Amino acid sequence: MSSIQPYTYAEATTPASNIPHALLPFLETQSQNTLTRLYQLPSSCLSIFRLLAPLERQLVMNLLWLESAIPASTMAAWVVREGKQQYDAALGNLARIHILPNSTVKLALNSTFKSSFRQAITGGGSSGSFGVPAVLDEKRPPLNVEGLDGYALERWETILHYMVSSGTGQHPTRPSPGVLFLLERSGLMASTYGSPLQITSAGFQFLLHSPHAQLWDLLLQYLHMAEERQMDLVEVLSFLFMLSTMELGREYSTEYLGPSQKAMLEDLRDYGLIWQRKPSSRRFSPTRLATTLTSSSPPLPTMTGTSSGPPEGFIVLETNYRIYAYTDNPLQTAVLNLFVSLKYRFPNLVVGSITRDSVKKALANGISADQIISYLITHAHPQMRKNVPLLPVTVQDQIRLWELERNRLKSQEGYLYTAFASQADYEFVLNYAKELNVVLWESTAKRCFFGTLAGHANIRGFIERRTAGGTM
Amino acid sequence: MDDARGSHLSVLIDLSPTQWHNSAQGPPRNTYPLPLNSFLSQLLAFLNSHIASKHENTLAVFGAFPGKSVMLYSTIDPTNHDQAIDANSYPPFRLVDSTIVTRITEELEALGEPEEEAPSSLVSALIKALCYVNRVTLPSVSTTNNPADGHDPAILPDPRILVLSVSPDLSTSYIPIMNAIFSAQKLKVTIDVCQIYGPDTIFLQQAAHLTGGSYIFLERRDALLQYLIMSFLSPPSIRKILSVPTQDKVDFRAACFCHKNIVDIGFVCSVCLSIFCQPVPVCSTCRTKFPMKTLQRLNASRPLLSSSTSNASRTSPSTPQARTPTALGADTGASTTNGARSSTAPLGGLPHSGSIGNGTPRAANINGSRPGPEAR
Known part of the structure; x- marks a missing residue:
């Protein structure tokens, strides 16, 4: 066996921390005015602070309690030489979201951000940005945490289950029109000529993401939509941030919400982020989906639903491609069905195997081999966690090889140049094309070559000039 | 790197009433007086x-009172969860602040006014903090009774302990502190120390150094929060x-086991490594008997040492110059340990403070930055 490993095997501890949070690029596109209005609220400052990378957080903290600007060289003196690059990158990121104005001489936080964030840390003020709690109603006590978790889970799985079973002939519960619209807008589902919605390849990829990433994907789409619906973006964002700082299992009053925020209540209810007794209710409770928005661990209500299996993982994969999934959750079964050919079903167990056909089907749907592997890793049964590497190497390799099979043919558009008058003619044009680096294939025997689309205009011009010159 | 999980911080607060009373005194005594309440608001x-x-992120706070140490707050078992929330503060912050302040007030009131104040039990608080870290990091026990945070608490990355000390060294506590340091090393806990009031403490300096933490002697006490x-x-x-900032100089002196004095030159039992301030015929810890000849030789060489660099030991704390930094005479029975005071500390995993600025003294940058933490 050859000693060269073509790629590294994914380990259980995949470090994925260096990817910035999905919301930050969105914030970067906003105007300074919008952001400054957002920074007026302590809860927004706290939430945005939590989305930053660790180094950026420390930098903000270092500057938070300083009254005046400090020379940039003073701060740079704290940085070790190897970390200079990261430090500069962090400063750049902070400057783009206007927390730390870009300056080579002096460093000082955006004054709005500074005063609001100080207020968030120390408490006090009168912004009410952490949510105004509702007065306890003796007759109608708030839903307890278990109830909220159940509600959020039910809502969320309804959406996912609808996506996964679209086009399979089953008819699960339809989510509300608002959700359907959002799914279509985000390109996760598409309908062709008025037919019912069909899941797209982006949708298949979406299904294999972690719940946290899925949630933010949808919310980002929601934010884009909010701009078009003439909603006040600052209100929308600050409401999301407010939700993320609220306490689970409490009721909050809707009285102090802005008009855009009241309009959001209905949408967020559909996504399972908040719970209301009835649509007209003057109070709402955030669910776990909402209160963990700015934390990076996946503390969504456990996705195994009612099953007795351990919440952290349920999949056992053997070297012979057999897969045992300890679950009775229809959603998880349906997701597995994307790339596994299922054999038996028992009350708490689904057995199947990964075959060439099942993986090819998944690949055809736009799912990549890496996504399959990372899904298997994140949902591996605790028993599997003892193995190093976690997934059998044979299976990992084979899934990747199956993906490579698809890539044996690569298509590229271009033009075939043929029927040259003489060999010299042919070589002259070919040399010109080679200088431009646009030749994809050539055959001296047949006196023809194939050039890319981009190079066509040049080559054609060259030939025309030449023939024109020749006749003259 | 360990982005997905939070880090744990245990904070030890030295709450010796006498020391805090002294700390609050005005200019003739302190350039920057720091009363307890302003300390607490900055700490919170x-x-x-x-x-x-x-x-x-998880947090545990321990208080070291005279003769008693108490856990004031911990994220894992919060005490009074049913407090009212208000719209202007983040609920977890309020919970931490109110719990800590109430508990400290309770404990201080319970102290009453004793005739003589017992020494602050910083060591016992330190050991409690280590036990706590051990408990939360231990995998098997807590998985079942900790369903709140879902994931396995076994992987608590880099737990840290921050000691906020105001008391001077207590030489009787040398052995427990050393033991605590060793357990901290074993648990991979970093111990940071901030000496807020009073003289430098040798033992805490060593604790920070040996666990890769940072020791800071607070010079500008009005800038506590920034530090x-x-x-x-x-x-x-x-x-x-x-x-x-790390330390350029670490005081490595130990306290002897017999009189609990801090010694420059000690005599170490070659069997159990107990430290004595003078040659002893029998080790009090492991009962090893040393040969008479060795004792005589060690005793004879003691007064001579200050002028010679021979391979015998000496005990002369009054002349700290010209010391040989190696342990000698190990073959015969008792050996010596050297204080190695003011020796340059070998660098651990942490950057050296020399890399901050151009070799400016430690924490000089904090001073230079003209900080002004606001008291609430």
Whole structure:
């Protein structure tokens, strides 16, 4: 066996921390005015602070309690030489979201951000940005945490289950029109000529993401939509941030919400982020989906639903491609069905195997081999966690090889140049094309070559000039 | 690197009433007086900053009272959860602040006014903090009874302990502190120390040095919060990029086991490594008998040492220059340990403070930055 490993095997501890949070690029596109209005609220400052990378957080903290600007060289003196690059990158990121104005001489936080964030840390003020709690109603006590978790889970799985079973002939519960619209807008589902919605390849990829990433994907789409619906973006964002700082299992009053925020209540209810007794209710409770928005661990209500299996993982994969999934959750079964050919079903167990056909089907749907592997890793049964590497190497390799099979043919558009008058003619044009680096294939025997689309205009011009010159 | 999980911070507060009373005195005594209440408001801002940094960050706070140590707050078992919330503060912050302040007030009132104040039990608080870290990091026991945070608490990355001390060294506590340091090393706990009032403490300096932490003697006490945030808030992964002040000089002196004196030159039992301030015929710890000849030789050489560099030991704390930094005479029975005071500390995983600025003294940058932490 050859000693060269073509790629590294994914380990259980995949470090994925260096990817910035999905919301930050969105914030970067906003105007300074919008952001400054957002920074007026302590809860927004706290939430945005939590989305930053660790180094950026420390930098903000270092500057938070300083009254005046400090020379940039003073701060740079704290940085070790190897970390200079990261430090500069962090400063750049902070400057783009206007927390730390870009300056080579002096460093000082955006004054709005500074005063609001100080207020968030120390408490006090009168912004009410952490949510105004509702007065306890003796007759109608708030839903307890278990109830909220159940509600959020039910809502969320309804959406996912609808996506996964679209086009399979089953008819699960339809989510509300608002959700359907959002799914279509985000390109996760598409309908062709008025037919019912069909899941797209982006949708298949979406299904294999972690719940946290899925949630933010949808919310980002929601934010884009909010701009078009003439909603006040600052209100929308600050409401999301407010939700993320609220306490689970409490009721909050809707009285102090802005008009855009009241309009959001209905949408967020559909996504399972908040719970209301009835649509007209003057109070709402955030669910776990909402209160963990700015934390990076996946503390969504456990996705195994009612099953007795351990919440952290349920999949056992053997070297012979057999897969045992300890679950009775229809959603998880349906997701597995994307790339596994299922054999038996028992009350708490689904057995199947990964075959060439099942993986090819998944690949055809736009799912990549890496996504399959990372899904298997994140949902591996605790028993599997003892193995190093976690997934059998044979299976990992084979899934990747199956993906490579698809890539044996690569298509590229271009033009075939043929029927040259003489060999010299042919070589002259070919040399010109080679200088431009646009030749994809050539055959001296047949006196023809194939050039890319981009190079066509040049080559054609060259030939025309030449023939024109020749006749003259 | 360990982005997905939070980091754990245990804070030890030295709450000796006498020392805090002294600390609050005005200019003739202290250039920067720091009363307890302003200390607490700055500390709470620091604790909130730690919780603010990450949703998953955990916190435990221990108080060292005279003759008693108490756990004041812990994220895992919060005491009074049913407090009212208000719209202007983040509920977890409020919970931390109110719990700590109430508990400290309770404990201080319970102290009454004794005739003589017992020494502050910082060591027992330190050991409690270590036990706590051990408990939360131990995998098997707590998985079942900790369903709240879902994931396995076994992987608590880089737990840290921050000691905020105001008391001088207590030489009787040498052995327990050393034991605590060893367990901290075993648990991979970093111990940071901030000496807020009073003289430098040798033992805590050693604790910080040996566990790769940072020791800071607070010079500008009005800037406490800025010191805390710049030096102690960052978890070890960040300290690799943004350096924190480390010590140029560590006082490595030990306390002898017989009289609990801090010694420059000690005599070490070659069997159990107990330290004595003078040659003894029998080790009091392991009962090893040393040969008479060795004792005579060691005793004879003691007064001579200050002028010679022979390979015998000496005990002359009054002349700290010209010391041989190696342990000698190990073959015969008792050997010597050297204080190695003012020796340059070998660098651990942390950046050296020399890399901060151009070799400026430690924490000089904090002073230079003209900080002004606000009291609430």
